[in-house]
Amino acid sequence: MKYFSNVPFLNSDGKIMLNAIDIRKLLKTSSEAKNLKFGKTIHAHLIISNQITRDRVIERNSLINLYSKCGETSTARYLFDKMPKRNVVSWGSIMAGYLQHGYSSEVIELCRNMINVDKLCPNKYILATVLSCCSNCRLFDEGRQCHGYAFKSGLIFHQYVKNALVYMYSMCSDVEGAFWVLNSPPKSDICSYNSVLNGLLDQDDMMEALYTLRKMVADCEFEEWDGITCVNVLRVCARFKDLRSGKQAHSRILKRGLDSDLFVGSSMVDMYGKCGEILSMRKVFDVLQTKNVVTWTAILAAYLRNECFEEALKLFLEMDHENVEPNEYTFAVLLNSCAGMSVLGYGNSLHARVEKVGMKDYTVVGNALIHMISKCGLVEDADMIFKNMLNRDVVSWNLIISGFSYHGLGGESRDVFHRMLAAKQQPNYITFVGLLSACGVDEGFYYLNHMMREFGVEPGLEHYTCIIGLLGRSGRLDEAENFMKSSPIKWDVVAWRTLLNACHIHRDYKLGKRVSDILLQMYPNDVGTCILMSNMHAKSKRWDKVVAVRKLMRERNLKKEPGLSWTEIRNDTHVFVSDDNEHVESDLIHEKVKKLMSEIKLLGYVPDFISELHDVEEEQKEDYLRYHSEKLAIAYALMKTPPRAPIRVFKNLRMCEDCHSATKFISKVTKRTIIVRDVNRFHSFREGRCSCADYW
């Protein structure tokens, strides 16, 4: 008996003694705490003590509120539908539930019914909720109707309603409307500014965001700032990569003690990451007292953006160790980090995990899978992922279009583009970069001049560079040069290098000289240009010129990057350097190369000696070629993988012509698909042919 004496609503026999007020309070408390279990106990008590709530509107509303808040919207709806008479609060409770659980469009319908069927007028709560839905779904017309009603009814004088309106206008991209409401009474508070700023940031309207921020600083005392204000300020700093202001915001946050807010913490990590301040970011991250999935994902994403792929994967192990459950964004970041490093082994195990936890159908995850798999050289597999996606966005289409392009599969790339249009997906800037690199000249110009205009995409440097590539590929070098000289575009290294590469392949020595002069004038210390020049001179057997370029490189202390190739066998990556004897199985590998070389010679392979070798003894030349890193890597992969398995080799430089020719023969003699990715693109060798059609 004594046991129950401390519990206020139990009598000395342990029986529940609750009056109506208690019940309402308890239901409210359990909704606020989202404690469904406790709330259900009260519901049960009402039932067993024979208190039917159907006609007791306040109790019924409290129950609807409870189930709404706790995510059991269907239960809430059942209780709502079974009420003989509902009031505005009943409608408000059910609408809030739908809003919070992502059923915004349902709310609008409910509001219509409330007005037309129950003949009730929206109050400030209803209006704020409906306006939220309008913001979420960008329902501008409905939102403006709400504005009219708020104005007529005077509800606009409630701060909540005003702020909801401001948010609606900025989410619907009506900046003028947002400012109009912001400047009308009642006086704007920090929340009003938070709302506009947040909407503008979501809409990517940075100039207006900056203007609003200045106005806010002038209008609101710093003491009024809350967590959301800080998040918005940090977002602005991040977008402008404004580290100075970001640091200022950071110190203000510390002063106010807002760094314990989860959202603020994640935004700080994000800000430092977007400003490229990896070390400061890590320091901030390490001292945060509260972290959740988003905080972890934010830092992993920052590592990804700054190309610290390995660091991202390593830190994930710690996240896993701390038992923070990854979400779909986390997996997207990790898979994209694998894409950055082209590691299929770890990428595949993440793929398996994604399937296991049932996250494969998220668009971000599907996109990351396509990215990872096609970066590892397996476009066909990436295409399977693409075809099986439930929902595709513009990124999915872009990834598969440029994936096919990089693999030299122009036809597939264009097919996908036309299917994209048939699927009513608007192409964007990036779509056309992928597409243009997969075209012939006439098609290229057609897409540039007609398609891009049709879809309102302004052509940029990348697109024009693609055109240079197309002209170059078809040998129309003079046209390419004229195009570059006559158009007012500010060309960069990539563009000129594209033309130089075309000169190299088509052996246009004179133009090549002009282009390399331009390049060396722009970038006097560009090693890539020097190497291409030297190769070009060598091709035309102008050894004196080769020597001159070498001398220039020596004078400027320009070193050729050592040639590296690597291949992944199971989960290990094996790296090979040219002339490498370091590998434990070095002897076996060299023997294998030798054997392959003699086999392909029977098929017609002729070693192609290049520039550096003109002063070397004839017998030694073959040895030099034999030890090119990609040959070593290919030989090793052939030794270590089962027959008919495709092999994948990656290289840090451009593939040399001799290796390219040899690999074509090797693919034929070994009946293997050999995928080599060099700095520029993929080469898919199959049955003696390469997907690049010998132009790269």
Place this chain on the structure above:
DNA sequence: CTAGGGTTAG
């Protein structure tokens, strides 16, 4: 008994 604004992906 009902109410606004937030961090991560390409």
